[in-house]
Amino acid sequence: MSVSFFQHIINGVLPRGKKCSIIVLGMGRSGTTYLWTMIKNCFKDPILIFEGSSIRQGAGPVVEKMLIEQFLIDPQKGDTFQLKSSLKLISILRGIYLCYPKRIFVYRDPRDNLISRFFWYHSYKNFKDIPQEMDKSLTRIKAKEGKPNSINFKDMILALPGRLRGRILNQHIFLHSEFIPKYISKNKWMFLKYEDLVDGCLTEFSCYLGLDLDLTVELAREHQAVKRTQSYGFWRDWFTDEDVVFFRPLFSRYMKIMGYDACDWEINRPKKIHPGQGSEYVKLFYNRHR
Secondary structure, three states: OOOOHHHHHHOOOOOOOOOOOEEEEEOOOOOHHHHHHHHHOOOOOOEEEEOOOEEEOOOOOEEEEEEHHHHEEOOOOOOOOEEOOHHHHHHHHHHHHHHOOEEEEEEOOHHHHHHHHHHHOOOHHHHOOOHHHHHHHHHHHHHHHHOHHHOOHHHHHHOOOHHHHHHHHHHHHHHHHHHHHHHOOOOOOEEEEHHHHHHOOOHHHHHHHOOOOOOOOOOOHHHHHHOOOOOOOOHHHHOOHHHHHHHHHHHHHHHHHOOOOOOOOOOOOOOOOOHHHOHHHHHHHHHHOO
């Protein structure tokens, strides 16, 4: 089970007197691994926690990466999701506030995040027992690349088996509509936009941390496969008019809260989509973990 630093203290894994430092929180596919890597490299001998399951003992401060998906109860069946109890959530958040004087929440345009999330879930782990479903999905992706208007992006998601469909779409919508607006406050977190992270606009953020961040940092080998485009705005290539009608009411409130232009839903209507964004990435990602 994924746990946070303060839970490790309670469990006796780490000393209670150890000074805590920085936590990076965000949704999967929002640049959290890249940011966590930049921060940890600023310290000589840090204690490292990665999504609650990887601990490195050190003499320096703690640098933790946590995904907000860890706040969910993950059902054994079906494609719906719910948050842990309010008391449990409050307990976890209070522990974070107590242990970490520096707290960063990384957020991303939900449309780009959804695109990235879709491709990332095409892993060997998720499809090893249903390889025929991987073949079908890859066929749909290639058809979309060759003729972008031939299939709606939402239909590519909805065609997947229920559990994957739930993780990619339902969980994504739930976290943006329920968890983030209700539980993540600018009074408690330093907000960092994924697009600013990609563009290297980190002056204010570096001042907040008091660190000189290296923007040229390379991810560790075990994390290399998470990279896809390291850019943004690609939802405009993948969405159709019907996708805009479907997703706009689902994401508009979140976009307004987070400072995105909720009125900007213009799509590109490309003649083709480069396979490096989709099918080639899927094949590379899938085969790497076989």
